[in-house]
Amino acid sequence: MPLNWRNFTLPELPEVETTRLGIEPLVTGRALESIKVRNAALRWPVEIPPDLRGQTLAGVTRRAKYLLAHFETGVLLIHLGMSGNLRVVSSTQPYLKHDHVELTFAGDRALRLNDPRRFGSVLWSETNADGHWLLDRLGPEPLDDEFDGDYLKRQARHRRVAVKTLLMDSHIVVGVGNIYANEALFLAGVRPGVRASRVTLAAYQRIALAIKGVLQRAIEMGGTTLRDFVKQDGNPGYFKQSLNVYGREGLPCRVCGAPLTGTRLANRATVYCKNCQKTQGFAQQPVLKS
């Protein structure tokens, strides 16, 4: 049975982007009518200035895994942590357990942050959020044009870390979580443990394309879950996508049939195919049978 994203509830970049696409049209252009903080003890104490009331939400953008809600006097930075989700419901709906923050907009649109593990955050920035201490040192967005093989090759010069560890470093590129790093390296035919400085430019070009591909596919699949953002009991934003390697240690490779190898790199679960993923040369890239 193929594994799917519902086994992994950690919101990754595609889940955050799908959340953005789901809530933005429901609340943008509306005045904020009330603020309710039911539990301020998230990863950091919740920061919402009282004078946000009455302001109109100009739009919701995303940087890395932060949703940025743009108001007249600044930006609210919302992070879903390890277990958070956002829903838009009627304010008359009873609260769910773990509904910590509610922003109610004109037209009875209540935006609720639910987060059982409370690793999420709601923080305030009076200036452009790019300068916020959480965002100012982040690498480029993986789906932007500036992120490509040439960029990765330049960043990898003299780096002794494994290529998989490099890809997961948010100073190099944001939003490449453990699952996506495993999957992209399989699709690119590169062994995760190879020292980053030894990976060729051609291989980095394949890696960059594979990262964009797996993220884009997940975002597109998330589109089918958008209606869940207005359902009280919805668990929005976590997608089905069959995985080639992650969680499949010991199972047959979908390309060559050999059992997949499991290991740990930088203390993160790592799975690869010894046949299809090379440590040098990188002449071939596995071709998936569809």
Ligand SMILES: [Zn+2]
């Ligand atoms: Zn294989």
